[in-house]
Amino acid sequence: MKIHAILRRTASALVLVPLIAAADQAQTRDLRNDPDAPIVVTGQRLTREQARERAVTFVRQVGVARGDISAARFVDPVCPRVMGIAEPYAGMVRTRMLAIAQAAGIAVGREGCQSNISVSFVGDASALMREIDRRSPTRFNEVPRDERAAMLNGDAPIRWWYLTETRSRYSMRNAPQSMQTETGGQTGGSAVTSGALEADALSHYDAGSHVSNQVNRAIVDANVVIDLDGVEGRSLQAVAAYAAFVAFSEVRPSEPPPTGSILGMFGAEPQADALTDWDMAFLRALYNLPLDRQARRHRGMLVRDMVDFQTRG
Template sequence: MLTTPDAVLAQQGGGAEESEPADEIVVQGRVPDREAGRDLAAEITRRVEYGTPLARFHLPVCPKVSGIHPTLGDALSARIRENASEMGLAVGGADCKSNIVVAFVVDAGREVYSLINDARWAFGTLEPSERERIAGETGFTRAWHVSVLGDENGAAIRDAKGPVVNNVSIATRLAAPVTRLVTASVVLMELAAIDGKTVEQIADFATMRALAPVTEINEATGEPESILALFSDPAPAEGLTIFDRSYLSAYYSLRLRNRPASSTLNAVGREYAEAVIDGGTETE
């Protein structure tokens, strides 16, 4: 059975030789970590058109949880809010309009097909090919994001009826003249899959899938460890890992909001390597 908040609370060598420079040790350990961090980031991040920035939340996040006991839903929502705040995102108040929906269902794949047939509005402006991609996913969860175009500073430039109007202040090939702004995200999770998982594990998994266009890890690969392997790793992380926090921290860096996706992936690798060097624990 799902571990309740109360149950979760109840759970809770020699140095280098003098002839070997300390900064040399850092360099030797840093490059593999940086590459491993970037490689995993590239593996889990959905591909976008070359040179296009990745979509990010620009409004205060407001999670809503459905399909589960309200007490547990409130605990999950509170944890998602806490995670978002720690990553520097604004969080909506008690009466905010939900823009993150985490729904617990019997069969995620069947639920997606039902929404495509009977409630296509749930996919917003997603193209048919995107809906088909979501429907074709495997695993115990599904997730998608609805986004609009924004200017280089992250202000929306398109609404439902009006044309695109964009005034670019500086032309550069290093950054796109637009941003992509998430207006809503949906995460579906199968009820049977969360059996035995803690509130922290479920909420942290949902946090990753709601805040960024990342996929579930269906085959655990070891290091770097990620909460996205929650349903495939025999001994999954207890919550957001060093990699996960590095990913979200880099992803929501303001300087990257209109940079190509590759810039974000590189930044994830750097942040992960620095976090490992700083001695952070794998799960915080």
């Protein structure tokens, strides 16, 4: 079924930039919808050794738990909001994303929940990104510097960014406390009034643990911007699945993206129209992960669980 996705007057998810599409610019978008389309595409059976090699590469290329930065995911139930396309198509995107969340073991918010994921369909993603940066440059504070230019001025069909926070291992939010700096100044929360030290103090209950690092990195807000011209010809279900994957995990993909992933939909995997079995194995592993671990342990746990998901009978 073909969908006539017509841009309407709306606002961006973050800074309410007007997105106006004149009637003579409205186009028929080839965003086909099949409500019964599968969430997972089955793949070739691999040996455990082959699966491990592939899982190691997948985790590295997705960019989660990169370097010394532990993995992050939603701790609170996910609640997507979709803007920029008419109903019922926005509802189809949200329904697809929630179905993927449930299949991956991700908690889903109740009806009427406060959104923590914003998916915006726009006519010119680059223009919107630059306008957001102009009006509120702190919105992109967590975008790595080497990726910001591409997000603002590149031609990627789908772009995304996150807001994260550090919580205690029991999911308590930061408890800022005042502390003395070496120069005698005092911090209140994360604001430093004197000296160069900036820190947040977290309350811990079992600091003697040799495994836990006592903190969780939690995604508290994810934003996905979809350029309508860039995704023209793709199915709405495929676009929704792509949005779900990048929204639910802190994806920092490399080039090329992982083999056998929906992340290759605009390059190496042009026929991808749903999450692959590797994508789903990754999401399940991520949301099965104890967050209070170091990044290197997270990488190992993700690989182990992905291999288990892929090789279990």
